[in-house]
Amino acid sequence: MLKILIATNNPHKAQELAQILPLSTNAGRPVQYMSLADFPNIPEPREDGQTLQENAIIKARAGLAATGLISIADDTGLLVDALGGAPGVHSGRYAYPDKTDHQANNAKLLDVLAEVPPAKRAARFITIAAMAKPDGEIIIRKGAVEGSIAVDYSGQNGFGYDPLFIVASLGKTMARLSMEEKNKISHRALAFAQMAEIIKNF
Secondary structure (H helix, E strand, O other): OEEEEEOOOOHHHHHHHHHHOOOEOOOOOEEEEEEHHHOOOOOOOOOOOOOHHHHHHHHHHHHHHHHOOEEEEEEEEEEEHHHOOOEEOOHHHOOOOOOOOHHHHHHHHHHHOOOOOHHHOEEEEEEEEEEEOOOOOEEEEEEEEEEEEOOOOOOOOOOOOOOOEEEOOOOEEHHHOOHHHHHHHOHHHHHHHHHHHHHHOO
16 A cells, blocks of 8 residues: 655645545555644644745645655635735735634735725636655646625635635635536646656656
8 A cells, every 4th residue: 555645734635635645546546644733743744935835845744754655735826916926925824923723814814905896806716735755756736816805704614725715717705616627727736646656657
């Protein structure tokens, strides 16, 4: 059996990825996915990279170093045109520099965009996925989705900025999509669908 670590403590993210990644390789080898929840004594690494790619690599390498398992991780940024690309690499800690608080992040985003009309709220989600292998190889893949920021919350599904991010191609927020719908079009799904092909070919 091939064991792979999804290097996150976020149960929503782990659940999303588990529905995208393959359960076996093309050669028929079963794949088992674990998350940091299975290793409660592993501290989360300091995400001090200057780019999404640097942070994704930091997390993947930390997972590999702590468990010895092939590790996959991602860093995702919400880039809002009216804010010059912010919050970007700071998306997870937009409201507070030392912790992730999704509710506070969303509230801050709505506040800073309060005077920006809907037509000028263009934004995009970008996910950089990284795989760290025991032989030292790092594999990078990218996914992106275009959209805009809503003027208020809409939808109950997903997490993070999903209740505010309107998918351009669908005209509704990520939080109004089922997980199956989201996993067809989301930035994270697009990045990890490419990782899935790599895993299949192991």
